[in-house]
Amino acid sequence: MDDVVNAFVPGPRVRIPGRAGGPLSGLSFAAKDLFDVAGVPTGGGNHDWAKFNPVPERHGWAVQTLLDAGAELVGKTITDEVSLGILGENAFDGTPTNTAAPDRVPGGSSSGSAAAVAAGICDTALGTDTGGSVRVPASFCGLYGIRPTHGRVDTTGMLPQAPSSDTTGWFARDAQTFAKVSTVMLGEAPGALPTRLIVAVDAFGFADPEVAEALKPMVERLGRIVGDVREEIMAPQGLSVWARAQRTLQPVEAWATFQPWVESANPRMAFSVVAALLTGAQMPAADRAWAAMMRLEARGRLRHLLPPGTILCLPTTPFPAPLRGLSSPVLQVVKDRISCLCAQGGLTGSPQVSLPGATVNGAPVGLSIIGGRGTDAALIAVAQAMEAAA
Template structure:
C-alpha cells in the first residue's frame, strides 16, 4: 500500500501541531479484533509499508525511501482492529525529552498550553491528551514515553526491555530502546497491553516500596500531590517499605547510562550524521557532538557496569514488590524557559530518576495523579522484568481517573 492509496488522505485537523504533514500515513484496521473501534497514532519512527519514516528530521526524511514492510508493533495493532489515523511529531532523531523540534515546532500541550509537552514521543502524547486518538505508540529509551505522559496528564508505559519487537522501528540505542504507548483511560492502556504482550501469567503485588532517593529529587511544590497519590496506592497494600534504589547514588547510575546510551546512539546514527551534516536544535546537537567523542573503552566499561546494576536491581526487587517513584522532578517547564536551561539542569535531574528502568530493563507505568499550578503531575510504578501486565492491572485499579480532553470540558 502506498501513501496515496491510504483511506485517510490528510492528517487529522487539530490545533496542537501533533501530526506530521510531509509524510502522513493512515491505514484502516486489517481485521476485527479486541481493539475494534479504537483509533491510534504512531510516532515518526515506525515504518509503514509504502510510506517514509522521518525520525523527527527533514533530512532523514529526504534521504530515506518508502519502507518495504510495516513495523511489527503497528501490524499487531492493525490486526487487532485498531485504525491508524496518522504519524506524529518526534524530537530530532529522538535525542531529547523536551518535546521541542527545531524543524517542525513544539506541539502544544493540551493539558497545559503554556508548558512543553515532553519528548521525544511528543506528538503521540499530545494526540492522545487532545482527544484526537484513543491511544498512541511511541518509543522510550531514556524517558520518551514516561516524560510526555507525565507532562500531558496521561497514562503511559515503558515495557520490559525486549518484550515488544523493534522490527521496523528506527534504531537508536538498542540496549535501552522499547516500544511504549499512551492512553487517557487506564482500561485502554491495559487493552493495548493485552494485544501487544499476548497471554501470560499474572502474579500481582504484595508490597509497596517507596524509592526514597528518587523522591528526594522532586521539587517541593509537587510533594503534596505525590503524597496523596502514595496514600491511595498504599490503601491497596498491607505491607509497605522504603528504600534507596541506588546504593551508590542515582547520579552515578546516570553517568553509566549516559555513556552507554551515547556510544550506542553514535554507532547507530554516527555514519549518517557525518555524511549528511544535518542541522540540530539546542541540546540535541551538543549531545550528538558529545556522543561522537565517547571513547569505545568507556562505552565497554559502562556496558559492563550497567549489567552489574541490572543484576543488583533484579536481586533487590522481589516478585511481589511494586516500586513507586516520581515520573519527573516536577511538572513540565514553561514554554518560555530557555532551551539551554531545559536541556541542562532539568534534564539531568529528570534523567537521574528515569535511568533506573532503562539500566534495569524494567517495566514502568506513569499515572496521572493531579496538578500543580494547572500543570499535570505524574507518579510512576515499576516492577521486575516481565511484570508489565501486573503494572497495567494496578494502574486500572488505582482509581486516579481519566483525564478529560480540553474540548470536552
C-alpha cells in the same frame, strides 16, 4: 479530527483502517514518526532523514499489530529529532501543544503521540522510550504510559537510537483503554496484583517538594491496594550516578547508529542534537567501561529490590513540564534532573508504568511503578486498580 495541537507530521495525514472484528475495533491510534508505515517516509523528526533513507515497504511490527487487532491508524506524530530529546521541542516541526498545560512543553521524544492522546484526537498512540521518551511525556501530559521490559516488544520497523535501551511504548487517557492496548501489545492479559510496595525514598527526596506532596495521596492509595509497604533507597550509589552512566552509554550507541548517515549526508540538525552525537563520538573508553559496570550494579540492585510480587514507586519526573522556549543553559539542568529519575529504565530494562492523577499548580505529574523484568502485566493490573480506587 483536525490537528489542533500540532501533534502530526506536516503533510497529508495517513489513515489506515484496522481489521474488522478485532479486540481493538472502534479505537484509533497514532504512530510516532520513528515507526514504519508502508508507502510513507519515516521522517524521524529530521527533514533530511527521509531524503537519505528508502520509503518502507511494510508496516513496523507495532503498527501492524495494532492494525491486526482492529485499531485504525490516524496519522504519524512529531518526535524530537531522531529521538534525541526529552522535552518535545523540534526545530523542524515545532512543539506539539500540551493541552493539560498549554504554556509548557509536552515532553519528548514521543511528543506528538502524547499530545494527540491528551487532546482526544486518538485513543492511544505508539511512542518509543530510550532514556524516558514515553515516561516523561506521560507525566507532563497526564497520561498512562508504559516502558515495557526491554526486549519484550518486537522493535522491527522502529528507527533505533541506542538499541540496548530502546523500547516501544504507548499512551492512553484511561486505564481500561491502556489495559486493552497493553494486552494486545504484550500478548498477555493484566496479571495478579503485587503484594509488596517499595517507596523509593531517594527518588521522592530528589523530586521538588511540591511534587512529593502532590503524589502522597496516590502513594497512599497504592499502598492500600498492595498492602505491605516499606521504604528503601533505589540507587545506593546515587541517582545522579545512575544518570551519568546512562548519559554515557546512550550517546555512544546513538553515535554508532547515526554516524554513517551524518558522515555521508551531512544533514541539517539542531545544535542540541549535534551536541548529543558529538558527546557519544568523543566518549573516552574509560568512561564507557565504568558506565557498563554501573549498569551491572543497577541491574543487580533492582533484582534484589524486586523479587516476584514486589513493585517500587517513584515520581516519574522531578517536576511538572517546564515552560516552552527556555534557553539552552537552563534546559541542560532540567534535562539532567529528569535523567536522574529515568535512568533506571535504560540501565536495567525493567518495566515501568507512569500513572496520572496528581497536579502541581494545575500541571500534571505522574507516579511511576516499576516491577521486575517480565512483570509488565502486573503493572497494568495495578493501573486498573488505581483508577478503580480513585
